[in-house]
Amino acid sequence: MSQRYEIRFSGAGGQGLILAGVIMAEAASIYDGKQAVQSQSYGPEARGGASKSEVVISDAMIDYPKATVVDALLALTQEAADKYSHDLKEGGVLLIDSDLVKKVPAGNFKTVAFPIINTAKNEVGREIVANIVALGAMVALTNVVTKESAEKAVLARVPEAFIELNKKAFQMGFDKAVAAKA
Amino acid sequence: MAKKVAFLQGNEAAAQGALYAGCKFFGGYPITPSTEVAEVMSVELPKVGGKFIQMEDEIGAMASVIGASLTGAKSLTATSGPGLSLKQELIGYACIAETPVVIVNVMRGGPSTGMPTGPSQSDVMCAKWGTHGDHAAICLTPASVQELFEETVRAFNLAEKYRMPVMVMPDEIVAHMRERIVFPEPGELEVIDRTAPSVPxxxxxxxxxxxxxxxxxxxxxxxxxxxxxxxxxxxxxxxxxxxxxxxxxxxxxxxxxxxxxxDIVQFEEYLCDDAEVAVVAFGSTSRSARFAVNEARKQGIKAGLFRIKTFWPFPEKQIKALGAKVKGIITPEMNLGMCTGEVKRVVEGQAPVTGIFRVDGEPINPGQILEKIKEVK
Structure with missing residues (x-):
């Protein structure tokens, strides 16, 4: 892969999407030995408002750090799905939370849907790990970083007491995406 | 031993660069999008016997770094546009009192409080003309996380070597994005300390x-x-x-x-040797420009990039020479023509200079630059 691969994590401020992007980029850059840049844009609010975190991964030097045509997009809210799906590339992947994105953006891309936040809340046990559930799913859907590297990157970022919780969240997201894709 | 690597944010790298340079004092007042510089310094300075203080406002913060520097401590403050405006009176004081200090100013939308979380490159004139009176100015505009580390070290070197305030001005994109950084070993980058008196x-x-x-x-x-x-x-x-x-x-x-x-001016020329169209850019915009130049080359257009690393003093003779050999110059920037005006001034009509300006909080994308390259060629 010498070309750019572009991933966008979007949703509302406070959902941990910037962190999800950081972990994805760290998996690529530190553990997989690729080039990666993570950037973000968000409103002045600490919570709410549309928020996005972008990751560009490549084997070659990355110049423009933002997305140009998005290969894979996560949208955790309807607002994010509406606002950020316009530059999703043909044949790309769209992952949405099936409870929160009812109006699925139209386009020539593959849409994968499952209740991401509900999975975190009721199956993993804490809503706060929804970003890690989503990350696990994005790792499964994009194949751009190895699962091992992504898991290492997750664990390096979380406090000791929450390692099991995050492991579970990551694995559950990964498995659900594989099942939903099939 | 393998070098230490990390996946760091630009602002974090600026703080790490300051520590590498031997910074022992930070006085600041938090402001988006520069706050992470203060955050890191508040954690790290006590570990190296340094002092961190959050002052009552930006003016006080600037005063504190001047005072700290006069006692011999390499001193840093970090701010963004509105804070930079407030600091101007004391920046003039640092100029006339010839006090080495480093100011990291992360550029966001302006004037006034403008757009706190939006990227911009509109403070570069304020770096030179913000404070009144005749005074010299040094302002560095890094384009990557690694460079933000290295240029912060260089800013301290220049401040100490020339006894004056030096500004490091990343735009919000460079300051907030994260990339892999390879930490230089101690001694690998030059670190300059001020000259002590030799007389009793x-x-x-x-x-x-x-x-x-x-x-x-x-x-x-x-x-x-x-x-x-x-x-x-x-x-x-x-x-x-x-x-x-x-x-x-x-x-x-x-x-x-x-x-x-x-000794001060640094720049980077990319594919400029045979270029017929040159893009002159700095900060994150230079990364869009590099993308566009590569695309143009694929389409058979001889495009090149002149990347400004040192904005002040402006790389006058290099850009003048560039103007003498190309058919046209394109100057994309996230403001309404600050760098463009300087380029026009030094090129002196040898080649047409066409700006691309954006102040809507969005970066200038490679497509915009490529389009202009095709028009100008």
């Missing part, structure tokens, strides 16, 4: 030109006693209105930078 305390004068245009600076509070003022001063540091002294002092301060432009 009784003979010491803080602006003693027998030692050249950059007189040695003693530590305030040591056995060396001296006077510091914002007024035009004689060599002993006390105010003077004597015409010949004031004229000479002002000219010397400008000369510190003017006579050393080649």
């Amino acid at each position: 305390p009784a003979e010491y004068k803080p602006y003693d030109t027998r030692f050249g245009d950059v007189p040695p600076l003693a530590g305030f509070g040591s056995e060396y006693r001296f006077h510091v003022t914002g007024l035009n001063k004689a060599e002993d540091g006390f105010p003077t209105t004597k015409a010949t002294l004031v004229q000479a002092e002002e000219e010397r301060q400008i000369r510190k930078v003017d006579a050393n432009v080649d």
Whole structure:
């Protein structure tokens, strides 16, 4: 892969999407030995408002750090799905939370849907790990970083007491995406 | 031993660069999008015997770094546009009192409080003309996380070497994005410390030109006693209105930078040798430009990139030479023509200069630049 691969994590401020992007980029850059840049844009609010975190991964030097045509997009809210799906590339992947994105953006891309936040809340046990559930799913859907590297990157970022919780969240997201894709 | 690597944010890298350079004092007032610089310094400075203080406002913060620097501590503050405006009075003080300080200013939308989380490149003129009076200016505009680390080290070096304030101005994109950084080993990058006085305390004068245009600076509070003022001063540091002294002092301060432009100015030329169209850009916009130049080359257009690393002093002779050999110059920037005006000034009509300006909080994307390259070629 010498070309750019572009991933966008979007949703509302406070959902941990910037962190999800950081972990994805760290998996690529530190553990997989690729080039990666993570950037973000968000409103002045600490919570709410549309928020996005972008990751560009490549084997070659990355110049423009933002997305140009998005290969894979996560949208955790309807607002994010509406606002950020316009530059999703043909044949790309769209992952949405099936409870929160009812109006699925139209386009020539593959849409994968499952209740991401509900999975975190009721199956993993804490809503706060929804970003890690989503990350696990994005790792499964994009194949751009190895699962091992992504898991290492997750664990390096979380406090000791929450390692099991995050492991579970990551694995559950990964498995659900594989099942939903099939 | 393998070098230490990390996946760092630009602002974090600036703080790490300051620590590498030996910074021992941070005085600041938090402001988006620069706050992470203060955050890291507040955690790290106590570990190296340094001091961190959050002041009552940006003016106080600027005053605190001047005071700390005069005692001998390499000093840093970090801010963004509105804070930079507030600091201007004291930046002038640092200029006239010839005090080494480093100011990291992360550019967000303006004027006034503008767009706090939106990227911009509209503070570059404020770096030179923000404070009143004739004074020299050094302003560095890094384009990557690694470079933000390295340029912060260089900013300290220049501040100490030339006894003056130096600004590091990443745009919000460079300051907030994350990339892999390879930490230089101690000693790998040059670290310059200020020259200590060689005369005994009784003979010491803080602006003693027998030692050249950059007189040695003693530590305030040591056995060396001296006077510091914002007024035009004689060599002993006390105010003077004597015409010949004031004229000479002002000219010397400008000369510190003017006579050393080649030591200070850094730039990068990419595919410029045979270029017919040159893009002149800085900061994150230069990364869009590089993408566009590569695309143009794929389409058979001879495009090149001149990346400004040192915005002040402006790379005048290099850009003038560029203007003499290309058919056209394109200047994309996240403001309404600040760099474009400088490029036009130095190119002196040798080649048409076409700007691309954006102030809507969005970066200039490679497509916009490519389109313009095709128009100009």
